[in-house]
Amino acid sequence: MTGSASTPSADISRAIVTVIGSRGNVCTGSLIAPHIVLTAGHCITPNTSYRIIDNTTQPPRLITVSKVATHPQFNMQTMLAHRATADVALLLLPASVPKKEAAQLGVPRAPIAPGSRFTVAGIGVTAAGSDAGIGTVRKAALAVTGHPGTLQIRLVDPVTDNKRAGMGACTGDSGAPVFEDQDGRTMIVGVVSWSTGPGNADGCGGLTGVTPLTLYKDWIVKTARSWGAAPLD
The missing domain is CATH 2.40.10.10 (Trypsin-like serine proteases)
Structure with missing residues (x-):
């Protein structure tokens, strides 16, 4: 985040996680249920595995993502042109992250x-x-x-x-x-x-x-429930 040294409030910070891919990409994600992370669709690429950094431990712990889902209407070329597309994805974790809370x-x-x-x-x-x-x-x-x-x-x-x-x-x-x-x-x-x-x-x-999320919340909720979790709303 450029131009800002501000730390978010605790309720925001506890929901934020770091997403890293096996191809070297790094993104931000947020917990919307104890073991489900919301991120951008363009952060997820084929034939790539993902992990979450749990920085509540020392040294930080890496948590392997169990499953990923990108919105079926997401288009990478549209996003790269800065045009609107369904740029949302979900990550399923094997368990909740200690000291983190869903938003x-x-x-x-x-x-x-x-x-x-x-x-x-x-x-x-x-x-x-x-x-x-x-x-x-x-x-x-x-x-x-x-x-x-x-x-x-x-x-x-x-x-x-x-x-x-x-x-x-x-x-x-x-x-x-x-x-x-x-x-x-x-x-x-x-x-x-x-x-x-x-x-x-x-x-x-x-x-x-x-x-x-106006057009995509229903897909997020449906997918999360199919994974056995209900987002906080």
Whole structure:
């Protein structure tokens, strides 16, 4: 997470996990049930095994993922073009992670209006092209910009407004949960799909692209229940 040194509240931090793939990719995930992790669809690739880092132990423990499921409508090329797609996936763990707690699952309040605030929390790097800060949970309070809808939301640091580098998702924050406060409850309502540098250039600190769960929550709940768990909502 670039431009931010803020640590999320305990209820957010306890839900965040690091997802690593056998091909070297690193993403952020969030527990939505004691042994089910929500992440981005583009974090999951064929013929790859995945593990979760449990940093509540010393040294950290690696937990092998039992099963993965990517939304059947996800399209990688569409996501790489920063267009809307079903960029969500689930990971099944063999057991719950000690000292971690699932967060509540929801959908964004409708209609989503420009200027609405969301909180993004991830384990990504603090500077594009670097590995600095990877693995440490940070948050960013961002605002909706452009023309939001049920397919995609674009977030921006309200202070820098995509004109210069500000807070936003970066490498490793893919799949990071996007939170909205709803009637005193902190709900996961989306996942991070992509980011840009200022002025929509390559990099980080400009826009943060989010896939809202509005159209995909039913699939998430159905899949989780087929694995023997019910997400918190």
